[in-house]
Amino acid sequence: MLGPRFVPRTFLQGRHRVPHNGHHHGQHHGHHNRQHHGDYGSNLPFGAQVVKGSVREVRPGVPVDVECVGELRALEVAACGLVERPHVVGYAGVDWPPMDIDPDTYGVSVCSLVLDMSILANRTGKCLHRWIRVVKTLLLLFGCMAIQICMVFTVLRFVCNEAVHDIRLAYDHFEDHMYSGNTYNISVYPFVQRRGIGGSTGIHFNVSAFDTLGFEEQNTICRVPFSQPLFIMCVLLIWTLTCVRELRAGSDMFFSVVVRTELTHSMAFSLKSHGEFEKCELDRWGGDWDEHNVVIARLTLTMKVALFILVIVPRFCVTLVLHWVGCRWLVSTTDFSDLILNASALEFILLIKDLLFLVIVPRRTVIDLERTKLTPSQVKEPDSICVFVGTFMWLVVAVAWVLAYLGFKLSDGHYINGWQQVLVGYQWDVHNVCVDWVDKRYSD
Numbered sequence: 001m002l003g004p005r006f007v008p009r010t011f012l013q014g015r016h017r018v019p020h021n022g023h024h025h026g027q028h029h030g031h032h033n034r035q036h037h038g039d040y041g042s043n044l045p046f047g048a049q050v051v052k053g054s055v056r057e058v059r060p061g062v063p064v065d066v067e068c069v070g071e072l073r074a075l076e077v078a079a080c081g082l083v084e085r086p087h088v089v090g091y092a093g094v095d096w097p098p099m100d101i102d103p104d105t106y107g108v109s110v111c112s113l114v115l116d117m118s119i120l121a122n123r124t125g126k127c128l129h130r131w132i133r134v135v136k137t138l139l140l141l142f143g144c145m146a147i148q149i150c151m152v153f154t155v156l157r158f159v160c161n162e163a164v165h166d167i168r169l170a171y172d173h174f175e176d177h178m179y180s181g182n183t184y185n186i187s188v189y190p191f192v193q194r195r196g197i198g199g200s201t202g203i204h205f206n207v208s209a210f211d212t213l214g215f216e217e218q219n220t221i222c223r224v225p226f227s228q229p230l231f232i233m234c235v236l237l238i239w240t241l242t243c244v245r246e247l248r249a250g251s252d253m254f255f256s257v258v259v260r261t262e263l264t265h266s267m268a269f270s271l272k273s274h275g276e277f278e279k280c281e282l283d284r285w286g287g288d289w290d291e292h293n294v295v296i297a298r299l300t301l302t303m304k305v306a307l308f309i310l311v312i313v314p315r316f317c318v319t320l321v322l323h324w325v326g327c328r329w330l331v332s333t334t335d336f337s338d339l340i341l342n343a344s345a346l347e348f349i350l351l352i353k354d355l356l357f358l359v360i361v362p363r364r365t366v367i368d369l370e371r372t373k374l375t376p377s378q379v380k381e382p383d384s385i386c387v388f389v390g391t392f393m394w395l396v397v398a399v400a401w402v403l404a405y406l407g408f409k410l411s412d413g414h415y416i417n418g419w420q421q422v423l424v425g426y427q428w429d430v431h432n433v434c435v436d437w438v439d440k441r442y443s444d
Contacts, residue, residue, distance in 0.1 A: 099375075101369055102249055107253075108137065108357055112365065156325045169191070171193075174221045179198075196427065210433040210437075226426060229431065232330070235340070236330060256296075256375050261296060261375055293373055296372065331422045403418070405418045
C-alpha cells in the first residue's frame with residue numbers, strides 16, 4: 001500500500017483541474033487564489049477532492065477537483081479506495097471563546113466592579129450611579145459571605161457537634177456491651193470513649209451479646225452510617241463532587257480574571273469591545289456573538305489583587321470549610337432518612353450566593369452580566385488524550401478522599417482507619433451484627 005502524497009503549493013479555483021506536478025499554472029493561479037481562498041491550498045492532500053465542506057480522497061494520480069475550499073488542517077489521507085470524511089471544525093484543536101460569567105453573587109461582583117470602574121475611569125455615564133452600584137455590589141458580596149460563614153459555624157456548633165456527641169455515646173455503650181467490659185480508653189474528655197480489645201476478630205467480641213441489647217440501643221447503633229459503609233460512601237461521594245463543582249468554578253474564575261488577563265495601567269483599557277476582535281475570531285466563536293458584548297481582557301494590578309482577596313479566596317475558604325463540616329455531620333447522622341435530608345441542607349448553604357443573586361440583583365445588572373465575558377481560562381485546547389479524560393481525575397480524587405476520610409475494612413478482617421474524628425478508632429464491628437436487624441426493620 002502506497003503512502004500519502006501531498007500537492008505542492010498550488011492554489012486551485014473553481015472547476016479548474018491541475019495535474020499533480022503541474023507547476024506551469026502555479027504563478028498565475030497562486031496569486032489569484034491566495035486572495036480568494038487564503039493560504040489553504042498547501043494543506044490539501046494529494047488526490048483530495050473538496051466538495052462543499054466535505055473531503056473525498058481518491059486514488060493517487062487522479063486530478064484534484066476543487067469546488068469550495070474551507071479550513072483544512074491535519075487531514076489523514078487514505079492510500080487507496082474511496083473515503084468520504086465530513087469537514088470537522090477544530091480537527092486539530094479548539095479555540096475557546098470568551099466565557100460567560102456565572103450568574104451568582106460572586107459573578108455579579110466581578111462584573112460590576114470591573115465594568116463600573118472601567119466606566120468611571122473613562123468618565124462616561126453618570127458617575128454617581130456607578131459608585132452607588134459598586135457600593136451596593138460590595139454590600140451584597142459581604143452579606144453573602146457573612147450569611148454563609150454564619151450558617152457554617154452554626155451548623156458546626158449546634159447541629160454537628162450534637163450529632164457527634166450522640167453517636168459517640170451510642171458506640172461507647174455498644175463497645176462495652178459487645179466486648180463484655182474488655183475495653184480500653186481512647187479518650188476521657190468530655191466523657192469516656194472505650195474500644196473493645198482485639199476488634200471484631202478478637203476473642204473478646206461476643207456476637208450473641210447483640211441480642212441482649214435494648215431495642216433503643218439496637219435501633220440507634222444499627223442506623224449509624226458506619227453500619228452501611230456503601231451507603232455512606234455514596235452520600236459522601238456525592239457531597240464531595242458537589243463541592244468539587246464549586247471549587248472548579250472558582251478555579252476557572254481565578255485563571256480567567258487573575259491569570260489570563262493582561263496588566264494595564266488604567267481600568268479605562270480593561271474591556272475589549274466587539275470592534276476590537278478580528279472577524280476570524282468571531283467566526284470561530286459562533287454566530288451568536290452579540291455586538292454589545294465586551295470581554296474583560298486587561299486589569300490593573302490593584303483590581304486583580306482586590307478580586308482575588310474579595311471574591312476568589314472567600315469562595316474557596318467557604319467551600320473547603322463547609323465540605324469538612326458536611327462530611328463530619330453526615331458521618332455522625334444516626335438516621336438513614338436524615339442522612340439524605342442533611343446532604344440536601346448542606347447544598348442549600350452553597351446555593352445562598354445564587355438565591356441572593358436571583359432575589360436582589362436588578363434586571364439591568366443581569367443584562368450587563370450577560371453581555372460581559374471573561375477571557376477563557378485556556379485559550380486553545382489541543383486534541384489530546386489529556387483533554388478528553390483529564391477531568392475524569394476529579395472523580396478519582398473524590399473517591400480517594402472518601403476512602404481516606406472514612407477508612408475501610410480489608411478482606412482478612414483487618415481495617416484501615418480514616419481521617420474522620422467522629423468515631424476515633426472505629427473497629428468496623430457494627431455492620432455484621434446488624435445484618436439481621438436491618439433485614440427485619442427494613443423489609444417490605
